[in-house]
Amino acid sequence: MKPVRVVEGRAVPLERSDVDTDQIIPSDWLKRVERTGFGRGLFSEWRDDPDFVLNRPDFVGASVLVAGPRFGIGSSREHAVWALMDYGFEAVIAPSFGDIFVNNSSKQGLVIVVLALADVEELSKLIKDDPSRLVVVDVDRQLVEVPEAGFQRHFEIDPMTRERLLNGWDDIGLTLLREPAITAFEATEQAPSLEGIFDDAGHVR
Amino acid sequence: MPTGRTLFEKIWEEHAIEASGEQTLLYIDLHLVHEVTSPQAFESLRLNGRGVRRPERTLATADHNVPTDPISTPVSDPVSRRQLEALEENCEEFGITVFPRGHENQGIVHVIGPELGVTQPGMTIVCGDSHTSTHGAFGALAFGIGTSEVEHVLATQTLPQQKAKSMAVTLEGSLRPGVSAKDIALAIVSTLGTGGGAGHVIEYRGDAIRDLSMEGRMTVCNMSIEAGARAGLVAVDDTTIEYLRSRPSVPKGDEFETAAERWRTFVSDDDATFDDEVVLRAEDIVPSITWGTNPAQVVSLDGVIPSPEGIVDPDERSTTERSLAYMGLTPGTPVRSIPIDVVFIGSCTNSRIEDLRVAASLAQGHRVAEGVRALVVPGSHRVKRQAEAEGLDQIFLDAGFEWREPGCSMCLGMNPDQLGAEKRCASTSNRNFEGRQGRGGRTHLVSPAVAAASAIMGRFASPEELS
Numbered sequence: 267m268k269p270v271r272v273v274e275g276r277a278v279p280l281e282r283s284d285v286d287t288d289q290i291i292p293s294d295w296l297k298r299v300e301r302t303g304f305g306r307g308l309f310s311e312w313r314d315d316p317d318f319v320l321n322r323p324d325f326v327g328a329s330v331l332v333a334g335p336r337f338g339i340g341s342s343r344e345h346a347v348w349a350l351m352d353y354g355f356e357a358v359i360a361p362s363f364g365d366i367f368v369n370n371s372s373k374q375g376l377v378i379v380v381l382a383l384a385d386v387e388e389l390s391k392l393i394k395d396d397p398s399r400l401v402v403v404d405v406d407r408q409l410v411e412v413p414e415a416g417f418q419r420h421f422e423i424d425p426m427t428r429e430r431l432l433n434g435w436d437d438i439g440l441t442l443l444r445e446p447a448i449t450a451f452e453a454t455e456q457a458p459s460l461e462g463i464f465d466d467a468g469h470v471r
Numbered sequence: 472m473p474t475g476r477t478l479f480e481k482i483w484e485e486h487a488i489e490a491s492g493e494q495t496l497l498y499i500d501l502h503l504v505h506e507v508t509s510p511q512a513f514e515s516l517r518l519n520g521r522g523v524r525r526p527e528r529t530l531a532t533a534d535h536n537v538p539t540d541p542i543s544t545p546v547s548d549p550v551s552r553r554q555l556e557a558l559e560e561n562c563e564e565f566g567i568t569v570f571p572r573g574h575e576n577q578g579i580v581h582v583i584g585p586e587l588g589v590t591q592p593g594m595t596i597v598c599g600d601s602h603t604s605t606h607g608a609f610g611a612l613a614f615g616i617g618t619s620e621v622e623h624v625l626a627t628q629t630l631p632q633q634k635a636k637s638m639a640v641t642l643e644g645s646l647r648p649g650v651s652a653k654d655i656a657l658a659i660v661s662t663l664g665t666g667g668g669a670g671h672v673i674e675y676r677g678d679a680i681r682d683l684s685m686e687g688r689m690t691v692c693n694m695s696i697e698a699g700a701r702a703g704l705v706a707v708d709d710t711t712i713e714y715l716r717s718r719p720s721v722p723k724g725d726e727f728e729t730a731a732e733r734w735r736t737f738v739s740d741d742d743a744t745f746d747d748e749v750v751l752r753a754e755d756i757v758p759s760i761t762w763g764t765n766p767a768q769v770v771s772l773d774g775v776i777p778s779p780e781g782i783v784d785p786d787e788r789s790t791t792e793r794s795l796a797y798m799g800l801t802p803g804t805p806v807r808s809i810p811i812d813v814v815f816i817g818s819c820t821n822s823r824i825e826d827l828r829v830a831a832s833l834a835q836g837h838r839v840a841e842g843v844r845a846l847v848v849p850g851s852h853r854v855k856r857q858a859e860a861e862g863l864d865q866i867f868l869d870a871g872f873e874w875r876e877p878g879c880s881m882c883l884g885m886n887p888d889q890l891g892a893e894k895r896c897a898s899t900s901n902r903n904f905e906g907r908q909g910r911g912g913r914t915h916l917v918s919p920a921v922a923a924a925s926a927i928m929g930r931f932a933s934p935e936e937l938s
Binding site: 283284286288289292293294296297298299300301311334335336340341342343344345347362363364365366369370373374424425426437440441442444447448451452455456457458459460461463464468469 | 488498507514519587620722790884904905
């Protein structure tokens with residue numbers, strides 16, 4: 267994945283809680299075998315509504331999404347992350363997130379920022395008051411800033427995720443460096459494998 | 472004095488290869504694969520010149536996309552067809568056993584793992600599907616992952632993970648008659664909320680859990696993710712061992728007894744402590760349904776649709792208003808007076824033989840109400856064959872239910888089984904999100920018993936209402 271040090275751009279306030287991954291990308295879009303082109307499906311059931319926030323000209327081209335509590339709950343579909351990134355989002359700020367969504371985001375370089383509810387609400391208000399305001403998410407310094415409004419908040423991020431974002435490390439590449447440890451573990455493994463259970467056609471022997 | 476370990480800690484420690492900082496490299500014993508979350512992972516393996524490390528620890532089935540029409544009917548949607556073909560091609564290329572549409576072992580991934588006996592106590596199990604928590608009913612640490620993690624497991628048979636916290640959810644006492652495992656699951660999600668289990672592995676404990684069959688335990692563990700928890704667990708006991716005995720993939724004879732002896736160690740020690748504990752009284756749990764658009768919005772079947780009036784928290788109030796508007800419901804309406812259009816009995820939550828037996832016993836001698844479409848979708852071909860051997864298919868057909876081929880079906884509407892806009896569905900599945908079963912569709916989550924009774928009454932109903 268590409269390294270991410272700072273995300274800088276305009277932001278969209280999505281003032282809804284419990285936005286599940288079915289809302290982010292409906293299941294119809296999950297039939298595709300490609301990894302690209304999901305941006306068109308982002309929030310597709312809400313985008314028919316001309317008043318939906320993403321349809322407002324002020325917010326076109328934004329790169330930061332500001333959401334309500336429990337963003338990305340539900341289905342494990344990584345397509346939700348692909349859709350957000352394909353649309354142009356590089357960071358999501360919310361009071362809390364679904365666990366699997368956070369994992370998926372970290373693999374793709376989508377920056378996940380947890381701020382207190384009051385801070386998220388203040389940030390939303392700043393953007394609504396003036397959608398042209400620049401929002402800065404600094405992964406290196408662990409800060410969210412709206413420089414023009416003097417808004418600055420620290421955020422927590424686990425050190426490994428931070429390192430991986432900053433360096434753009436490939437997770438699998440890192441794990442393969444530990445191959446000898448995996449092989450040593452396999453020499454003592456307890457749980458049986460499926461070897462010998464099914465024939466070539468998948469029938470139980 | 473050393474303290475005891477939880478079931479979660481035992482499995483975790485047995486699979487920890489090495490730790491660095493907050494992350495532990497965890498060995499994965501079993502990787503279940505389906506057509507939707509895997510094609511991009513296989514493609515990435517090819518692009519990077521990587522193989523599958525342990526194909527014999529990997530098992531694939533078609534489930535999300537498959538039509539539930541007779542197997543002789545071709546897959547009409549070209550995009551779905553391509554994805555189903557891709558699964559078969561990928562599995563062939565990488566040497567993975569796969570059950571394509573119509574195969575005798577094919578079915579919903581969380582139904583076939585347990586019924587084949589490939590899901591075993593003490594294992595680490597992952598799948599690119601959030602309802603992988605289902606397998607925790609066997610005392611296995613099982614959780615859903617995204618496509619990048621699918622690729623990671625294919626390539627390395629491991630996952631770097633942060634250790635979750637532990638939570639005990641204890642159900643004291645016994646369930647009242649007519650209350651099912653699904654009602655337990657809804658009560659737990661309602662109590663914890665959609666985020667209450669986030670960052671935790673839940674162990675379900677207490678007499679009411681011990682009294683459940685394996686099917687019931689799977690229903691409860693299945694919906695752990697609806698409370699935000701990636702995994703749910705139930706400790707191994709006689710019920711677990713007896714379910715596994717004679718399953719195709721478990722050892723036979725003395726070897727089974729040896730395996731069972733090891734499996735029995737997968738329980739939390741008496742003096743183990745949990746990071747969080749929640750206690751529910753089983754006798755307080757009643758037959759319930761969801762009324763809104765998230766699975767924590769639960770109301771008793773005897774209750775009325777709630778009102779946003781008097782909700783102080785502005786976020787909760789606006790969520791309630793939004794849900795009511797989407798669901799087309801008026802506060803104060805008695806649940807039992809609400810008419811339904813569709814009934815769906817199926818999904819990884821409730822499509823096992825026990826679920827179908829309950830529904831069939833209620834359907835027998837009755838007719839589906841006029842204007843109601845009622846689908847029964849067995850979780851797998853094995854479930855379907857068993858049900859047909861017991862004559863359940865004929866009971867359903869005689870009562871006016873559709874008897875269909877196995878798959879995920881209308882739980883998420885990736886196949887042609889979709890809920891129409893503004894249609895109201897009593898569904899035994901796990902998610903009532905907006906548009907989940909079809910764009911504009913209105914989903915109410917219920918138990919198989921309530922689903923069957925509602926199909927016959929044409930409105931939400933409980934079995935006692937059937938004369």
